Amino acid sequence: MSVVNEHKIVIVDDHLLFASSLEKLIHTFVGFKVLYKAGNGAELQEHFELNKPKPDVILLDVNMPVMNGLETISWLSEAHPNIKVLVLSMEDDEEQILKMIRSGAKGYLLKDIDPENLKHALNEVLEKGFYYTEKINEILLDIVQGKGKPDQKSLLKENEITFLKLACTEKTYKEIADIMCLSPKTIDGYRQELFSKLNIKNRVGLVLYAIKNNFVDV
Amino acid sequence: MSVVNEHKIVIVDDHLLFASSLEKLIHTFVGFKVLYKAGNGAELQEHFELNKPKPDVILLDVNMPVMNGLETISWLSEAHPNIKVLVLSMEDDEEQILKMIRSGAKGYLLKDIDPENLKHALNEVLEKGFYYTEKINEILLDIVQGKGKPDQKSLLKENEITFLKLACTEKTYKEIADIMCLSPKTIDGYRQELFSKLNIKNRVGLVLYAIKNNFVDV
DNA sequence: TCATAAATAGGGGTTTTTCCTTTTTTTTAT
DNA sequence: ATAAAAAAAAGGAAAAACCCCTATTTATGA
Known part of the structure; x- marks a missing residue:
């Protein structure tokens, strides 16, 4: 079977059960393929140093023990700027969203989204280069308009x-x-x-x- | 294809992405079948009230917004005592583990476990009626020996x-x-x-x- | 670029916390 | 009344927290 034009994905999440499950979910998306998984940013670095294939998109968990989401994203956007990073988070914390986007995240998804939404986000980020939910767009707009909470x-x-x-x-x-x-x-x-x-x-x-x-x- | 003797599972988790992914993972386990999913305990109750089929095992998230894990498990062990409940949690908090087990959980799994472990836990809980990891056994032992924090x-x-x-x-x-x-x-x-x-x-x-x-x- | 501010780090000191062991006093039960 | 148990107290010492002042090193902005 040909794998031409299959989009390559890497999952970075310390919850192995979630990562493995997500992998199976993505297997049901046509045109997408999970290359491998990593438990944290440091592990991802190891994979890269071993010259494993680079993904098109990285699905990145925020809360990780060793090298957390923010550190990982900072490194990635520096060292591998053309890999799109989609952040997966439990919380819709405004501060956190901003930090991630500032550090180079191409999208921010809550873990309670619909699977179809993930598929959509993956397609969007590959096509347009970014994927922001409406909620995040609102937050970004607020910031531009200076409505955010500075104090x-x-x-x-x-x-x-x-x-x-x-x-x-x-x-x-x-x-x-x-x-x-x-x-x-x-x-x-x-x-x-x-x-x-x-x-x-x-x-x-x-x-x-x-x-x-x-x-x-x- | 016959579905005789397939073990029926229901997932209760407010993170739809995780629940859906987990569903796909379980689909790869032979002999197991996910009947449906619920976002919280209240939703599960609705399913039951609609006379949907009852599962053999419920995989239950602890942290849910509406009707949380503890409330759900209390109701389940009261109303449907022969459904085995396996708790899925992010944290290995001793207090939490105890509360869950006291309320009738047949097992407590951390979300960073290996997928194979989940499969094993499912088999164990169906066969023996419970599944406790070594860590939890240690905690339980401590309690019995009065080393833990009882009352x-x-x-x-x-x-x-x-x-x-x-x-x-x-x-x-x-x-x-x-x-x-x-x-x-x-x-x-x-x-x-x-x-x-x-x-x-x-x-x-x-x-x-x-x-x-x-x-x-x- | 250069002055300035901010972050980082060191020296060296006092107080408080923490730990282990033992003794005295008080309470309790038979 | 007295032995045993529990509570209160102490000695002594190491580790950690706390405090003030100074010196780099790193960002930052005019």
Whole structure:
């Protein structure tokens, strides 16, 4: 059987059950073929380094433990700009959508979409180069018109938020520094900055603030 | 083609893409057949009320918006006790696992399992009536041996609860000791006892535990 | 480009937390 | 009344958190 003009897809998702299932679903789409799967961005890099064939489209999960969606997409849009990346996410978080698109995602799909929608999105992204749902178009429009929510975001910086979330675990600051690949002294700097900004005294205050403001779930 | 002895499965998951994909995956398992899918427990009830065929096994997602996994499983084990329910979850949270099993789940699977594992779990649950992974067996064993966390209320003593609540403020242990009119060394004793009982490493764990178990409000 | 701001990182110190062991005091049950 | 159990307290020490100040290094904008 000829495989000419079959569109090649790679799935990057740490939930093997989902990835495998999705693979079967895509097998039912004519003209599409799943080349292989990866559990995270780092694994994808390994595949690439082994000179495995490159896909036309990557279906990318956002929440992954090792090399997460954002890191992966940043690398991809840098190193392999002509591979279209469709982000698959559980949440329709405005911030997250924006980050992904800014980093080079060609589309953002919620995991509760209809399978037909995925097929459509795949076709669109191959044809037009991007696929944005109506909802995302609305968000993008809001941003252009300056209607977005600027305030909350400006208080805490990117890395401070990452630190804040990690501070809500039982990890030591040293361990957090390792995870964020930063010096413990830098982490200590974030801590002092947050204590001052949020007017708190210690790590308990940090945890309470994070929970109250939905930076972490309990 | 005969469908005699094909095991009937129903998928309950609000992520349509996952549910549909999973359906395709199960189609590749010989001897299994997906009857239909539902987006949540309420939808499943509707299916049942319409006298649609009942499945042998239900694959149930935990996190659903309308009628969540726990509610669904409680209803099922009450109204349809001979339908085996396999819970599919993202997280391996001990509390959650216990709640599910107490409510009548016949198995608990993480979404990052291997597809073959799912097949195995389906076979096991049909054959033996249950399927527990090693990890869950460990947890269950801990409970039996009293190592786990059995009853939250009776687990903690009066003073320990008082201390726990105060530990969720920005006060130092010294200050907590003053408030409770006890020696800092006694407070330290409570702390050690709680760390050991609750299997936590530091004060962050204390705060998270207290919030999760409604000892304090946020 | 150059000044400036921001992010990162280091030095070095104090306080608090954490841990392990042991002792004293109080409570409880027989 | 007394042995056993539970609660309170302490000694001593290492690790982590906390704090202030300074020095790079990296972005950024006029």
